[in-house]
Amino acid sequence: MRISILTIFPDFFSSCLNEGIIRRAVAGNLVAIEAVNIRDFATDRHSMTDDRPFGGGEGMVMKPEPLAAAIRAAREKNPAAPVILMSPQGQGLDHGKALELSREPGLILVCGRYEGVDQRIIDRYIDMELSIGDYVLSGGEPAALVVVDAVVRLIPGALGCGESASSDTFSRNLLKHPQYTRPREFEGEAVPDVLLSGDHEAIGTWRFVAAVRRTLERRPDLLAGARFSREERRILAAEGLLAAVDAAVAEHGRGRDD
Numbered sequence: 001m002r003i004s005i006l007t008i009f010p011d012f013f014s015s016c017l018n019e020g021i022i023r024r025a026v027a028g029n030l031v032a033i034e035a036v037n038i039r040d041f042a043t044d045r046h047s048m049t050d051d052r053p054f055g056g057g058e059g060m061v062m063k064p065e066p067l068a069a070a071i072r073a074a075r076e077k078n079p080a081a082p083v084i085l086m087s088p089q090g091q092g093l094d095h096g097k098a099l100e101l102s103r104e105p106g107l108i109l110v111c112g113r114y115e116g117v118d119q120r121i122i123d124r125y126i127d128m129e130l131s132i133g134d135y136v137l138s139g140g141e142p143a144a145l146v147v148v149d150a151v152v153r154l155i156p157g158a159l160g161c162g163e164s165a166s167s168d169t170f171s172r173n174l175l176k177h178p179q180y181t182r183p184r185e186f187e188g189e190a191v192p193d194v195l196l197s198g199d200h201e202a203i204g205t206w207r208f209v210a211a212v213r214r215t216l217e218r219r220p221d222l223l224a225g226a227r228f229s230r231e232e233r234r235i236l237a238a239e240g241l242l243a244a245v246d247a248a249v250a251e252h253g254r255g256r257d258d
């Protein structure tokens with residue numbers, strides 16, 4: 001996968017993309033990531049990328065010409081990539097969207113600044129507007145970084161030995177079970193016995209039940225999309241959780257369909 005990030009602050013990305021899983025994925029040639037300076041595509045003497053809004057009002061708007069030229073250049077290198085504008089007005093990024101994007105051959109992420117970008121860029125060049133949440137950031141760079149991180153870890157092979165995205169929160173429409181490491185006892189609180197038992201089946205069952213219990217407590221809406229095997233339903237019944245799970249599915253499933 002090739003990810004091109006179009007920004008007026010390319011240095012924003014230099015340290016973050018050079019750490020951990022992203023750095024490893026780049027080193028392993030699973031992904032190539034470039035931060036492209038939109039300013040390099042400005043043609044006036046001062047390399048202006050913004051101008052005053054027509055109709056008056058506060059703030060500045062990103063000018064269309066440098067942005068269009070930057071997108072065209074990125075498309076040449078990354079022809080099959082959707083062009084995605086980071087925007088608080090876009091569709092929300094979630095696990096499903098990140099998974100979908102991780103299967104693309106490339107991504108072109110456009111970072112807005114100021115009051116945003118000229119509407120004609122959106123009309124003519126943008127395939128999708130993507131938001132990372134219902135709040136307004138000062139620029140698209142932190143949002144693009146969130147997208148890159150969420151997507152890259154889902155590229156097969158990006159996570160190292162012993163790491164897996166398959167039991168991560170959201171992957172089965174469940175929150176992940178609680179986790180413990182050494183020491184066995186910390187400030188008087190001991191690790192649950194079953195985790196020290198070496199009985200992998202019992203540990204798997206405990207983790208599954210703990211994940212469902214936590215999801216019921218914190219995010220029952222997720223359960224509307226969860227699927228359970230017959231054996232898992234039997235376990236949930238034995239733990240006294242099945243009725244609550246079915247009630248959450250009925251409530252939030254109905255909500256989603258409405």
Ligand code: SAM
Nearest residue numbers: 086087088112115116131132136137139140143
């Ligand atoms: N004036 C715009 C509005 O009210 O919709 C907000 C512009 S914001 C200050 C500047 C840039 O930050 C946006 O163009 C966008 O690229 C980025 N941005 C802000 N909030 C975002 C969010 N929640 N998700 C993704 N990008 C965001």
